[in-house]
Amino acid sequence: MVIIIPEIIKESLNNLVKNGDRADDRSFDQYRDIVLETGVIDKAEGSARVKIGKTQIMVGTKSQLGEPFSDTPNVGVLMTNSELIPMAAPDFEPGPPDERSVELSRVTDRCMREAKVIDLEKLCIIEGKKVWMIFVDLHIIDYDGNLMDAAVLGSMAALMNTKIPEAKVVDDEVVIDEEKKIPLPIKEKALMCTFAKIGGELIVDPSLEEEQVMSSRISIGMRTDGSICSMQKGGMQPLTKDEIIKAVARSKVLTKKLMEHLPQNKQ
Amino acid sequence: MIFIEDKQMVIPGDVLADKEYQSGRGTFKEDDKICSSLVGLVAVRDKKISVIPIQSKYIPKRGDVVIGEITDIRFSMWNLNINSPYSGILPASDVFGKEKRDLSKAFVVGDVLFLRVVDVDEVKKVKLGLKGRGLGKFRDGILIYITPTKVPRLIGKKGSMINMIKDETKCEVVVGQNGVVWVKGDPSMERVAEKVINMIEEQAHTSGLTDRVRNMLYKLLGKENPEEALESEKPEKALEPENPEKEKEPFDEEDEEENGEDLIQ
Numbered sequence: 001m002v003i004i005i006p007e008i009i010k011e012s013l014n015n016l017v018k019n020g021d022r023a024d025d026r027s028f029d030q031y032r033d034i035v036l037e038t039g040v041i042d043k044a045e046g047s048a049r050v051k052i053g054k055t056q057i058m059v060g061t062k063s064q065l066g067e068p069f070s071d072t073p074n075v076g077v078l079m080t081n082s083e084l085i086p087m088a089a090p091d092f093e094p095g096p097p098d099e100r101s102v103e104l105s106r107v108t109d110r111c112m113r114e115a116k117v118i119d120l121e122k123l124c125i126i127e128g129k130k131v132w133m134i135f136v137d138l139h140i141i142d143y144d145g146n147l148m149d150a151a152v153l154g155s156m157a158a159l160m161n162t163k164i165p166e167a168k169v170v171d172d173e174v175v176i177d178e179e180k181k182i183p184l185p186i187k188e189k190a191l192m193c194t195f196a197k198i199g200g201e202l203i204v205d206p207s208l209e210e211e212q213v214m215s216s217r218i219s220i221g222m223r224t225d226g227s228i229c230s231m232q233k234g235g236m237q238p239l240t241k242d243e244i245i246k247a248v249a250r251s252k253v254l255t256k257k258l259m260e261h262l263p264q265n266k267q
Numbered sequence: 268m269i270f271i272e273d274k275q276m277v278i279p280g281d282v283l284a285d286k287e288y289q290s291g292r293g294t295f296k297e298d299d300k301i302c303s304s305l306v307g308l309v310a311v312r313d314k315k316i317s318v319i320p321i322q323s324k325y326i327p328k329r330g331d332v333v334i335g336e337i338t339d340i341r342f343s344m345w346n347l348n349i350n351s352p353y354s355g356i357l358p359a360s361d362v363f364g365k366e367k368r369d370l371s372k373a374f375v376v377g378d379v380l381f382l383r384v385v386d387v388d389e390v391k392k393v394k395l396g397l398k399g400r401g402l403g404k405f406r407d408g409i410l411i412y413i414t415p416t417k418v419p420r421l422i423g424k425k426g427s428m429i430n431m432i433k434d435e436t437k438c439e440v441v442v443g444q445n446g447v448v449w450v451k452g453d454p455s456m457e458r459v460a461e462k463v464i465n466m467i468e469e470q471a472h473t474s475g476l477t478d479r480v481r482n483m484l485y486k487l488l489g490k491e492n493p494e495e496a497l498e499s500e501k502p503e504k505a506l507e508p509e510n511p512e513k514e515k516e517p518f519d520e521e522d523e524e525e526n527g528e529d530l531i532q
Contacts, residue, residue: 002338004336004337004338004348004376004377005377006336006377006378006379006410007377007378007379008379008405008406008407008408008409008410008449009409009410010377011407012407012408012409012410012454012457015454016454019454021458
């Protein structure tokens, strides 16, 4: 199903932004209400449910023993997958993952990976043979724009919530102690801020309506110290260098605020 | 025996009454008991029980006036999204007559039109038309989407609610039977109207809504509320004329008929 946005909605949203206003009365630097719960799925090693406005994502993490990639024999594996379930929006179809699903999981993955959120070397059990593989699964339950920020926030919270069984090496065999659960070696935190360009302005946390009329968007992944760990640009129109620099400066402030939603203790 | 009260909220499977009552829309019969098949509010009329859904999709009906968006141009017709599971078609002959012209010269994808449902056939093919007063393309303004069952409530008895919004915000307001509302006026006033309409949708099932809408309008417009001032002086008298309004059914079927004319400006 292709969603067509009536011209007059495009125009009215553009005009609103030009007048310094947004359809839901937010300021350009204001997120919608964020709700974050962790440990919501018993069967998963770690989980989180994140809501940004009406956007809702369920994140679960799973651990599994596996072989490392041959080019990185001494590090664990982190993998992210996303599922845009048809219940979430009329234009999400069942079947193989589409462009948006792939983009979402890759952007989330890159943000977590490049920020070195997990000390993956500590997930290595026997070099070249056995490592922990951590799977992050994103289930989009409700789609009302800005999936990326929600996905990264949810993944970060789920990873911080994850506890894996302790693995020991006895006589070259891996022994898993299911009773003893240890938290993942989290050493950094990273979150993402997405800006949509509408009416020549960059506005943070676009709603579904705003995403449908935006000319382009930019997502900036940032670590606690304000260093950039990932970036993704979307939409048809270009962004100027100036706009990107401004977006980075704004996301520095916004990421700090977003961090407050994460559970503070690393357990 | 009746197990529920009028206007009570029910969920699917709730037992409403037994066999001495008649099963109406939104209900089903099982073992001589009438049960709800929807989430909604009960409406009891004489011995007939029906459930009016809290949310619904628009099911096209001949004669309705609707607001549609053009989604596709075909060889001799436009396809329109009418906020319904069924899409509508507007034949080119309805716009050009017998003349053959390029369809995209008249309307393009993304245009918003005000139309009348000319015919709905047995497979729900919805034929739309532009013949009638006030029908045609909208320019500027904003669109607001509400649940179609709440359209009668937004319009109010003889258009009381919608006229109040029009008068206070000085906006043009057009309501389609399919739950799409078009508002045009001063941009700040459009926003006020949008908020008020969304509030009406949210609270359509409650009583005394007209008063609250008026209060909200005055508050948003930063105006003194003459009613409130009156109320504090002689509260009983000020409230009295509002009572008939409160007695009103939340979704009055009869209202719907009147709307047609009222919508067209």
